[in-house]
Amino acid sequence: MLKLGSHVSLSSSSAGLLGAAKEAYSYGADTFMVYTGAPQNTRRSALDKLKIPEALDFMSQHNLSDIVVHAPYIINLASCKEDTYNLAREFLAVELQRAHAFGANYVVLHPGAFTTSTAQSGIERIIAGLNEVIQEHLPIVCLETMAGKGTEIGRNFEELSAIINGIKLQDKIGVCLDTCHMHDSGYDIVNNFDGVMEDFDNKVGQQFIKVLHINGSINICGAKKDRHANIGATSDNPRGEDKIGLQALHKIIRHPVFDNKPLILETPWLDDKHNLYKEEIALLRGEL
Ligand code: FE
Ligand code: FE
Ligand code: ZN
Numbered sequence: 001m002l003k004l005g006s007h008v009s010l011s012s013s014s015a016g017l018l019g020a021a022k023e024a025y026s027y028g029a030d031t032f033m034v035y036t037g038a039p040q041n042t043r044r045s046a047l048d049k050l051k052i053p054e055a056l057d058f059m060s061q062h063n064l065s066d067i068v069v070h071a072p073y074i075i076n077l078a079s080c081k082e083d084t085y086n087l088a089r090e091f092l093a094v095e096l097q098r099a100h101a102f103g104a105n106y107v108v109l110h111p112g113a114f115t116t117s118t119a120q121s122g123i124e125r126i127i128a129g130l131n132e133v134i135q136e137h138l139p140i141v142c143l144e145t146m147a148g149k150g151t152e153i154g155r156n157f158e159e160l161s162a163i164i165n166g167i168k169l170q171d172k173i174g175v176c177l178d179t180c181h182m183h184d185s186g187y188d189i190v191n192n193f194d195g196v197m198e199d200f201d202n203k204v205g206q207q208f209i210k211v212l213h214i215n216g217s218i219n220i221c222g223a224k225k226d227r228h229a230n231i232g233a234t235s236d237n238p239r240g241e242d243k244i245g246l247q248a249l250h251k252i253i254r255h256p257v258f259d260n261k262p263l264i265l266e267t268p269w270l271d272d273k274h275n276l277y278k279e280e281i282a283l284l285r286g287e288l
Contacts, residue, residue, distance in 0.1 A: 001259065001260050002030070002031045002253060002258075002263065002284070002285060003031050003065075003066060003260055003261060003262050003263060004029060004030055004214075004253075004263050004264070004281050004284055004285065005024055005027070005029035005030060005031035005032040005033065005064075005262060005263070005281070006024070006029060006032060006033070006263075006264060006265035006266070006267075006275075006280075006281070007026055007032070007034070007035075007070070007214075007264060007266050008020045008023040008024050008032045008033070008034060008049075009023065010035065010036060010037070010050070012033040012192060012275060013049075013146065014057065015051070015052055015086075016045075016049060016050035016051035016054075017034070017050045017052050017054075017055035017102060018051035018054045018055040018058055019171065020032060020034050020055065020160050020168050021055045021058045021059050021062075021064055022058065023140065025058075025062045025064060026066050026192065026278070027123070027128070027277040027278040027281055028278055028282060029064065029277075029281060030062065030063060030064060030065070031064060031066045031067070031068070031103065031231070031262040031263075032067060032068070032152065032201045032262070032264070033067070033068040033070055033108070033262070033264045033266075034067065034068075034069060034070070034096075035068070035069070035070050035112035035177035036069060036095060036098045036099070036102075037072070037202055038072070039070070039072045039073050039074075040072065040073060040074060041072070042074070042087075042091050042205070044074070044094075044098065045059075045117075046069055047098065047101050052101060052103075054100060054272060055102075056103055057166065057174050058269070060167055061164075063228070063259050065102065066105060066106075066262045067102050067103060067104040067105075067106070068101075068104065068106045068107075068108060068176075068211055068264055069098070069099035069102060069104045069106070069107045069139070069179030070107075070108045071092060071095050071107055071108065071109045071110070072091070072095075072186055073110060074087075074088075074091075075087075075088040075091055075092050075095075075109065076088050076111055076112045076253070077089065077092070077111070077112045077113065077114075077124030077125055077126045077129035077130065078111065078112025078115075078117075078123070078125055078153050078196040078242075079113075079114075079122075080114070080115065080116060080117040080121065080122075080124070080127050080129060081109045081115075081127070081169055085125060087128065088112070088129060089129045089132060089133060091097070092109070092129070092133050092141075092144050092205045093132075094096065094271060095107060096133060096134075096135070096140070098138060099138075099139045099172065100137070100138050100139055101222040104139050105139050105140060105210075106139055106140050106142050106174065106176070106210050106211050106231070106262070107139045107141055107196065107277075107288040108142045108143065108144055108176045108213075109115065109142065109143060109144065110140055110146060110152070110154070110162075110269050111146065111152075111153045111154035111159070111163060112124050112126050112152075112153050113150055113152050113153065114153060114225070115151055116152045118158065120152075120180055121155060122151075123152050123159060123162050123163055123166075124166075126153065126167035127163055127167065127272045128161050128165050130163070130173070131167060131168050132203060133168050133170075134167065134168075134172045135172070136169060136170070136172065139251075140171075140172050140174045140176070140210060141173055142173075142174040142175055142176040142210045142211050142260030143160055143163060143164070143173070143174070143175055143176070143183070143212070144176045144177075144178055145157075145160065145176070145177050145178050145181050145182050145185070146178075146181050146185065146226075147178075147181040147185050147224055147225060147226035148181075148186070148224040149184075149186065149225060149226050150186040153263065154187065155185045155224075156162040157199060157200050158216035159206045160175055160203075160252055161203045164204060164208060165204075173212065174208050174211070174282060175201070175207070175208045175209050175211075175212075175287075176210065176211040176212070176213060177209060177212050178213035179198075179212070179213065179215050179216075179217075179244060179249060179252060180194065180215035180216065180217040180226065180228050180229070180244070180266075181214070181226060183217045183219075183221050183243070183244050184217055184219055184221070184222070184223050184224055184225050184226055185194040185222070185224060186221060186222035186224075187221075188221055189244065189248065189250075189252060190203055190221065190243075190245065190248040192243055193248070193252050194253060194255075197255060197257060204234075206247075206257050209258075209261070210257055210261060210262075211261060211262050211263075211264065212252075212262075212264065213232070213264050213265075213266050214249060214252075214263050214264065214265050214266075214267075214284065215228040215229065215231075215244075215265065215266050215267055216228065216230055216231050216242030216243070216244050216245070216249070216267065217229055217242065217243050217244050218239070218241060218242070218243065220245060223245070225229070227240070228243035228266055228267055228268055228269045229241065229243070229244075229268070230242060230268060230276050230280065230284055231246060231249055231265070231267060231276075231284065232245055232247075232249070232283065237272075238270060239268040239270065241264070246283065249284065250284065250286070253284060263284075265277055265281070267280060
């Protein structure tokens, strides 16, 4: 079964998680992803203000399941700066608790950027940090595949494998594949998705795949840019043409490895008030 959804906002206003669930329902979604607060900072509202029980009720009544939480970008476990690393570790521990309170099974994390050190030392710090915060009763940490801009770690399957191999609780670590990022980092998901998945299985193991981010890309394969495009967007789309394309994405999401797993759109908004999530979900289901 296809389990489709998008990123929705968890506003600090009174709507809380219930508002996020209602927004997802308005798009015809089966699942959704939230940031627990602004992705750029660590300010978070109190859990008892977020209407969590009401949201979980609404979800079960409207066939919504498998909330995904995306950790904020400021978490950088690969940093060689002590204060950045400590903040990352402490905040990720709190995020895992919050995601657990939401009933979420997955927390998506950008592995980190090694900045002025090396990929090897970055990977070592990520492993050490994760082993401190991952716990048996908390959600699975899903390392996201990255586009490879700057010094991002997670730009290839070898780096993801190196991190995963160092994690003590193997059932609490996973991967979130991102179609835009894989394409931008140089994997030919348009013409050879099955081959890319075979490569992933050999280097990492398909059992670690938990979540998929479905995005188009405005750049060519290997561009290392990370600019998302709307699904199948043509050149008249204000946010740019999608170089991955609907046909490829349609096929990718039907790969058996994604059966019943949360598939999440993070496609651009056309302007402040309009996104295409509802249309894109219908398009991917084959309804448009
Ligand atoms: Fe991400
Ligand atoms: Fe993503
Ligand atoms: Zn991205």
